[in-house]
Amino acid sequence: MGVDENFLYLHNQDKARHPLAVSRHALCDLSNVSPVVFLYLLKECYVYGTCKATAKFRVLQQQAYGFLYNDPQPGAAIFVAHCLYVLPIFESHCEGFSHLIISALRHFLKVGNGMNGIYKAKLLAAKLFLAIVDGTLHHEERVLVKILEVFDVSLSNIEKAMYDADEKGHTCQTAKVLVEQYISRLVDSQSYMTAVSLLEHFSIRESGESFLLRMLESKEYRAAEKWATFMGRPILCTLVREYVNRKLQKHAFDVYLAMEAGYMEKVEELCERYSLEGFINVKELEESIPTHRYLQLDELSIKEVVWVDEMNSLLDATCDIEECKVVGVDCEWKPNYEKGSPPNKVSIMQIASDNKVYILDLIKLYGDSPDVLDDCLTRILHSPRVLKLGYNFQCDVKQLALSYGQLQCFKHYDMLLDIQNVFKEPRGGLSGLAKKILGTGLNKTRRNSNWEQRPLTQFQLEYAALDAAVLVHIFRHVRGYTQPTGDEDGHSKIEWKSHIV
DSSP, rough: OOOOOOEEEETTTTOOEEEEETTTTTTGGGGSSOOHHHHHHHHHHHBOSSSSHHHHHHHHHHHHHHHTOOOOOOOOOHHHHHHHHHHHGGGGHHHHHHHHEEEEEEEHHHHHHHHHHHHHHHHHHHHHHHHHHHTTSSSOOOHHHHHHHTTTOOOOHHHHHHHGGGHHHHHHHHHHHHHHHHHHHHHHTTTTHHHEEEEETOOOOOOOOHHHHHHTTOOHHHHHHHHHHHHHHHHHHHHHHHHHHOOOOOHHHHHHHHTTTHHHHHHHHHHHOOOGGGGHHHHHHHHHHSSSOOOOGGGGGGOEEEEEEEEHHHHHHHHHHHTEEEEEEEEEEEOSSSTTTTOOOOOEEEOOOOOOEEEEEHHHHHHHHHHHHHHHHHHHTTTTSEEEEEEEHHHHHHHHHHHHHGGGGGGSSSSSSEEHHHHHSSOOOHHHHHHHSSOOOOTTTTTSSSSSSSSOHHHHHHHHHHHHHHHHHHHHHHHHHHHEEESTTTTEEEOGGGGBO
């Protein structure tokens, strides 16, 4: 199996060394055992292992991943869901082992495995959520959040689970109402970080300024910042104002840095009003650059940004895009800062028309139905009737091929125009080109954010949509735009058709 034959030595309570050892691939070979037996073996290895707790946890996490790789029945994700149902009987080991197997499953799914039975696993996870909310099953709040995240449980999954459990009386209310009621209980118990995580996961934005103030009164600053970042500019500005009023300048400074240049126009005003010495470096940076106004999505006449993570919405988007003559295409993926490790998979693909931007959740769509995704993107990327615009697109092409090598849609492209190749001596990347052609540059500070988190923040959605939409608007200007030449008249029309691939 390609697993080395090292051994994990065990000892008993009196520290006596025994020849008994457990092979590193012993757990991996047990693909037909029940969840209870698997968890019992994990517990025995952990209890009798000689190394420190963190080292044991890391080794057992690798073993759990190897176990999932060998396709336990009836599927890795379903098996983990069953494990989470029975883990509470392991009492003191419950929380630690829950984190362990969830982490193993996340890593397993991240590399494109485990799609077998994923819908059933989502439903089991939704039922697990209901059991935890009801109090019939006990898991720590952090484990609950991780369950929702790793299984990508949606409100529709919970709705289906409620329908299946109608004998318990769940169907008298919607999934959203149930979730909101549970979040309200969390807030009442001052479990703000868990409450915020659930609001973010289910994209519930009804809570207002009073919720922010409540967190600040309880000094839950991390939860307040997480929620304000998710909610967007108005709440972020309120948060900064409250930090300043409460004389928490350091917090205000940190938040403003997190805003990443989108709020530079307010920095000088705040510095003068509140004498915020912590902002001095940002102020100097602002004064060193002529302007910090960036291009906004509404300036490009974009009427709608559509998030696409289901098959029906993907089919609708494909039909709409096929009717366009010109679209802008861009991709985003989570940066990897670990030296020597492979790059992360492309997370999203943005496709923009004149007035609409579709953002495709490639990871989820590929996991749900790779054949449908392949067919839809083939219809777009291979179409000779739709001109696809990109910028430095060879980088995206390479990354797409590495991430989804099994799909035919990324093998080649028809009617692709890389805008970067059209202009001579491009400077400043796409932002510099936008400033040159449209008069205003792009805010690129979101480029290295976590594009695998779900849901994406409003800032991320706007950034992603802009990168694709601006290509269409730059192209509109290309045919009538001139650039300096060595000829007598000094300028020439830009020739772009010869650059089409």
